[in-house]
Amino acid sequence: MSLPKIYADFQxxxxxxxxxxTCLGTRQDLQRQGIVLHEGLTLTLYTAxxxxxxxxxxxRAEGVVHYSKDEQCWVASVNWAxxxxxxxxxxxxxxSGAARQVETRPLADP
Numbered sequence: 001m002s003l004p005k006i007y008a009d010f011q012x013x014x015x016x017x018x019x020x021x022t023c024l025g026t027r028q029d030l031q032r033q034g035i036v037l038h039e040g041l042t043l044t045l046y047t048a049x050x051x052x053x054x055x056x057x058x059x060r061a062e063g064v065v066h067y068s069k070d071e072q073c074w075v076a077s078v079n080w081a082x083x084x085x086x087x088x089x090x091x092x093x094x095x096s097g098a099a100r101q102v103e104t105r106p107l108a109d110p
Contacts, residue, residue: 003062004033008045008076010059018075019045019063037074041065045076051087058086 007025014020021030021037030037042064051057061083063076 003042003044004035005044005046005060006030006033006035008047008063010045010047014068014071014075016075016077017080018066018068018077020068020071021065021074021076037065039066043076045078046086049085051085060084060086060089 006021006029007023008019008021009023009025010019012020012023029035035041035043042062044060045063046058046060049057049059061078061080063078065074065076067073068075
């Protein structure tokens with residue numbers, strides 16, 4: 001099962017490096033998908049980015065939602081080392097499909 005994908009401003013972080021889930025795009029995605037933030041919810045967070053040729057290629061990361069008493073808002077803890085481009089995910093999907101295809105191919109008779 002895939003996680004809900006929600007926009008986040010990756011430049012809008014608190015003192016602990018957590019994404020603040022306060023921008024308009026975040027609120028719109030949450031409302032459109034009928035998601036209510038709660039402690040421990042895991043989301044795929046994305047922001048706009050481009051590849052070396054200027055083509056759209058979102059940055060994505062999984063985040064776990066928490067309420068920040070200091071910031072008085074919802075935030076998401078993200079493992080920044082696992083930040084990836086959308087194109088990397090498409091490449092993995094293609095490779096996974098190829099691997100399944102090879103595994104299910106009938107063996108030739110000797």
